[in-house]
Amino acid sequence: MGNGEFAFTVDVTGLQTFPAFHTDGMRLGTQAQWAWHTAPNPEAFVLDDAYEAYQTDDGRTVPYATTGPDFADPAVSHRGKQARQWLRENPHRVDLGRIGFVRPDGSPIEVTALGAISQRLDLWRGRIESRFELDGSIVEVTTACDPELDLIAVRVESPLLAKGELAIGVRFPYATGDWSEACDWESADRHQTEVTVRGCRADLRRVLDDDVHHVSLAWTTGARLKELGQHDFAIHADGLGVLEFTATFSPSPPVVAAPQTVAATLSAAEVHWAEFWTTGGMVDFSDATDPRAEELERRVVLSQYLTAIHCAGSTPPQETGLVTNSWRGKFHLEMHWWHAAHFTLWNRTPLLERSLGWYDRILPVAQEYARLQGYSGARWPKQVGPEGRESPSDVGALLIWQQPHPIYYAELIWRRRPTRRTLERFAPLVFESAAFMASYATWNPREDRFDLGPPLASAQEKAFPDRRVSRNPSFELAYWAWGLKTAQAWRERLGLARISLWDSVANGLAALPTRDGLYVELEHPVTRPEGHPTMVGALGFVPSVGRVEPERMRATLRYVLDSWEWADTWGWDYPLLAMTACRVGEPRLAVEALLIDAPKNRYLANGHNFQRPGTLPLYLPGNGGLLYAVAMMAAGWDGAPEGPTPGFPQPDWRVRAEGLWPAP
Numbered sequence: 001m002g003n004g005e006f007a008f009t010v011d012v013t014g015l016q017t018f019p020a021f022h023t024d025g026m027r028l029g030t031q032a033q034w035a036w037h038t039a040p041n042p043e044a045f046v047l048d049d050a051y052e053a054y055q056t057d058d059g060r061t062v063p064y065a066t067t068g069p070d071f072a073d074p075a076v077s078h079r080g081k082q083a084r085q086w087l088r089e090n091p092h093r094v095d096l097g098r099i100g101f102v103r104p105d106g107s108p109i110e111v112t113a114l115g116a117i118s119q120r121l122d123l124w125r126g127r128i129e130s131r132f133e134l135d136g137s138i139v140e141v142t143t144a145c146d147p148e149l150d151l152i153a154v155r156v157e158s159p160l161l162a163k164g165e166l167a168i169g170v171r172f173p174y175a176t177g178d179w180s181e182a183c184d185w186e187s188a189d190r191h192q193t194e195v196t197v198r199g200c201r202a203d204l205r206r207v208l209d210d211d212v213h214h215v216s217l218a219w220t221t222g223a224r225l226k227e228l229g230q231h232d233f234a235i236h237a238d239g240l241g242v243l244e245f246t247a248t249f250s251p252s253p254p255v256v257a258a259p260q261t262v263a264a265t266l267s268a269a270e271v272h273w274a275e276f277w278t279t280g281g282m283v284d285f286s287d288a289t290d291p292r293a294e295e296l297e298r299r300v301v302l303s304q305y306l307t308a309i310h311c312a313g314s315t316p317p318q319e320t321g322l323v324t325n326s327w328r329g330k331f332h333l334e335m336h337w338w339h340a341a342h343f344t345l346w347n348r349t350p351l352l353e354r355s356l357g358w359y360d361r362i363l364p365v366a367q368e369y370a371r372l373q374g375y376s377g378a379r380w381p382k383q384v385g386p387e388g389r390e391s392p393s394d395v396g397a398l399l400i401w402q403q404p405h406p407i408y409y410a411e412l413i414w415r416r417r418p419t420r421r422t423l424e425r426f427a428p429l430v431f432e433s434a435a436f437m438a439s440y441a442t443w444n445p446r447e448d449r450f451d452l453g454p455p456l457a458s459a460q461e462k463a464f465p466d467r468r469v470s471r472n473p474s475f476e477l478a479y480w481a482w483g484l485k486t487a488q489a490w491r492e493r494l495g496l497a498r499i500s501l502w503d504s505v506a507n508g509l510a511a512l513p514t515r516d517g518l519y520v521e522l523e524h525p526v527t528r529p530e531g532h533p534t535m536v537g538a539l540g541f542v543p544s545v546g547r548v549e550p551e552r553m554r555a556t557l558r559y560v561l562d563s564w565e566w567a568d569t570w571g572w573d574y575p576l577l578a579m580t581a582c583r584v585g586e587p588r589l590a591v592e593a594l595l596i597d598a599p600k601n602r603y604l605a606n607g608h609n610f611q612r613p614g615t616l617p618l619y620l621p622g623n624g625g626l627l628y629a630v631a632m633m634a635a636g637w638d639g640a641p642e643g644p645t646p647g648f649p650q651p652d653w654r655v656r657a658e659g660l661w662p663a664p
Contacts, residue, residue: 001128001145001152002309003272004354006032006249007322008099008152012119014130014141015154015168017100018111024613026606028098029182031322032150033313034251035094036329036385037175037211041086049083050392054455054468057442062373064455065392084392089177091385093318093329094208096249097215098183099152101139102169104236106228109134121606123305124277126269134160146265147272151248153265161237168245170217172231175208180615182325193231202233203254214252218259219245276308281346281659283634290652292595295603300630302607303623304346310620311339312351315358315386321620330383330391334402334459337409338572338621338628344412345631347659352409359406359429362388370436377435379403395464398457400440401476401534404483406433411486411664414493423494434487434502437480441505449510452476459534460521472523474512478538481506482545512538512547518556519548530568533560533577540580543638543664554584561589566598571609571622574601575629578647579663582632585641588649590633594626628663635660 001008009029011018016028051063067084101109116133130141139158145151160166173183174191184190194205202225204215217225219235220243226234237243244262248254285297310321316336320326336355343352359366359380365388366378373379380403381388382396390397410426441450451472457464458473484506488498512535513523519535521527536557539548557580577593595601600619602610609622633647634657640646645655 001126001143002322003145003147003150004308004310004312004351005034005314006145006150007309008143008145009323010128010130010143011100012114012117012130012132013101013139014119014128014143015100016098017102017109019098019100021111024617026604026608026617027324028100029323029325030096030098030249031093031182031329032096032249033315033322034386035096035213035249036091037094037208038091039086039089039175039177040209041090043079043082043086045079045083045086047087047389047392049080050087054398057444057451057454060374062455064373064397065390066394066397067392087389088391088393089328091329091387092175092177093182093325094175094211094213095173095182095325096213097170097172097247099154099168099170099247101134102167102234104164104167104234106167106169106232106234123301124270124273125266126273127266134158135165139166142266144262144266144269146260147268149248149260150250151246151260151265153244153246153260153262155242155244155262155266157242159241161243162239162241164236164239167226167237168235168243169228170233170235170247172204172206172215175211176325177328178325179328180320180325182329188230191231195227195233197225201259205253212251214250214254216248216250216254216259217245218248219243279659280304280348281631281635281657281661283630283660284656287654287656288652289654290591292591293653293655296591296595296630299603299607299623299626302603303627306607307339307342307620307624307627308348308351311624312343312348312354314354316340316355317620319621320616320618323618324615326616327383330385332383332396333380333405334382334399335572335621336402337405339624341408341412342624342627342631344416345635345661345663346627347661349413349416353413356406356409356426356429358386363428363432365389367432370439375436376439377437378429378432379436379440380406380433394467395457395461398455398464398467399459399461400452400456401459401479403433403437403440404479406430407483407486407490408664410490414490415664416661420494423490427490427494430487430490434484434499437483438499438501438505441480441509444510447510450505450508451510452480458522459537460527460531462527462531463522463525466525469524470522472510472513473521474519474535475521475537475542477509477512478542478545478547481509481547482542485545506545509547514552517552518559519552528565529560529563530565532570532573533564536560536580537576539583540578541576544583550584553580554586557581557584557586557589561593561596566596566601569598569600571600571611571619572625574598574622575625578629579632582629582637582640582647587633587647587653590629590647591649591653594629631660632663635662637663 050065127144174187176184192207285293316331370379381390383391406429578590581590608618
């Protein structure tokens with residue numbers, strides 16, 4: 001359940017009753033976009049402490065926050081190593097608490113005690129209906145999330161409540177900078193829970209070091225709250241057969257007014273989700289004869305729901321949304337496109353716009369980052385929290401393919417809303433991104449061209465050990481040219497003069513590197529057929545700018561489909577291939593790419609794109625990428641062949657679409 005700003009992940013009970021059972025699967029979490037924690041920093045570590053010097057081809061020395069050659073050596077202890085560790089771990093997201101069924105004394109219920117389990121996600125009304133048997137009695141649970149407030153509403157009906165044999169437990173953990181786990185249940189003395197009870201309501205002030213947030217619990221008249229421990233509570237029905245309660249989470253103190261009721265929340269959710277499904281785009285696969293069509297439709301529908309919950313907030317999302325704590329909860333700006341670009345094609349542009357204000361807020365940080373390295377404009381970081389500070393990383397600090405993304409977002413919105421207001425709203429992001437991109441390219445007098453790198457880490461990421469000498473990745477070369485040309489178009493739309501340097505770089509970049517007649521990841525070094533096959537994105541993800549030979553790209557696509565090591569790919573790689581298949585006129589290969597039988601192209605019953613147990617049981621770039629690719633296949637793209645669904649092969653993929661918009 002969620003609303004873009006807040007999400008609550010439940011198990012088969014409709015609550016979070018069995019967190020230990022889900023440790024290696026879909027973890028149970030309660031997270032919000034505003035809920036972050038920073039551990040004490042007694043040494044006053046700053047990013048300067050993590051910098052290493054890198055040399056560019058034009059002889060400049062540029063600092064990058066990488067981990068250092070001795071980072072993994074336990075015998076080495078110095079400020080740089082300690083700083084890198086602290087900066088990687090902070091800030092990190094807060095798991096706001098666990099709400100689940102418990103025995104009356106607060107002891108846990110064993111998962112083996114349940115039977116006759118039935119659960120249904122009602123997509124139309126935005127609620128989860130759960131039913132199970134416990135100790136010979138039926139328990140029925142309805143769970144919903146408010147579309148505006150960070151609030152869950154729950155209705156429970158069972159004879160066990162009336163008999164005093166079942167209660168609702170509420171527990172709060174300390175936060176942790178662990179790579180994926182957001183909860184520290186062993187540090188009770190490091191945080192505080194201050195409780196004020198007012199009748200059928202309790203306001204809790206949560207203090208984690210210097211970070212404070214608030215939780216308000218409200219329950220049915222006649223029930224009561226019992227404090228079981230320092231951060232451990234239970235709501236007892238006290239003879240009632242039906243118990244309703246709400247839990248509201250907020251960075252601000254609660255209002256005095258009565259909390260919203262369960263009935264009001266259920267009604268608000270129903271209105272919200274009905275509007276969501278009737279105003280956005282949709283693709284109907286019911287006339288397709290390919291036996292895989294039903295599965296693709298399932299993925300499409302559930303991906304719309306999941307990205308609306310996890311990828312449509314006021315900040316860019318983390319790759320596992322508001323569920324677990326991947327990469328310590330930080331969001332990856334090169335992945336933001338994969339999470340949210342599809343919203344514009346599916347007629348839900350405001351869901352993308354929600355997060356773009358964050359780029360405005362960190363623009364001064366990005367400008368200072370560029371200035372420190374000797375560049376113009378704004379250099380967008382890679383792995384960040386809400387403050388926009390880069391995290392030390394041998395890969396992330398040298399990635400560049402997130403730099404044109406703000407230009408792409410702005411262009412997508414312009415295509416839907418071509419007004420001067422749109423231009424003025426996003427022009428600073430477009431122009432500052434382009435200014436960095438132009439200044440980043442290095443003139444190579446030996447080859448009479450502009451180069452990208454060294455140093456850099458390409459989007460494939462596999463060559464990062466050679467980051468000091470990596471040069472001219474195919475995808476980034478094409479994306480750089482498209483971004484600079486698009487930024488010039490924005491200047492002309494505003495009546496401004498073109499910038500000659502932007503034209504010089506866009507038109508003078510190195511040719512995309514090839515070997516054996518195929519596009520390859522990098523001019524240098526040579527990479528293996530593993531990881532992200534991002535060279536195909538130079539014509540697929542990136543619209544055509546005349547730098548890619550379609551026949552050569554078609555051959556490259558076929559090589560990837562025939563020879564790639566699929567076990568080493570990721571969820572967004574399959575839609576990446578499908579987009580390329582569309583632009584090179586291979587709709588059948590587009591379908592094959594989306595439905596490749598590979599370990600990381602699995603979509604669970606709940607619609608999540610599974611990657612690996614424990615740390616990545618879900619991966620939202622796969623869901624968002626799927627939606628972008630399907631929109632292209634159904635609604636087309638600039639220069640697409642004529643026809644209602646140009647990216648689907650006929651006659652076995654007869655599909656109908658409405659409310660979709662073509663891709664650039």
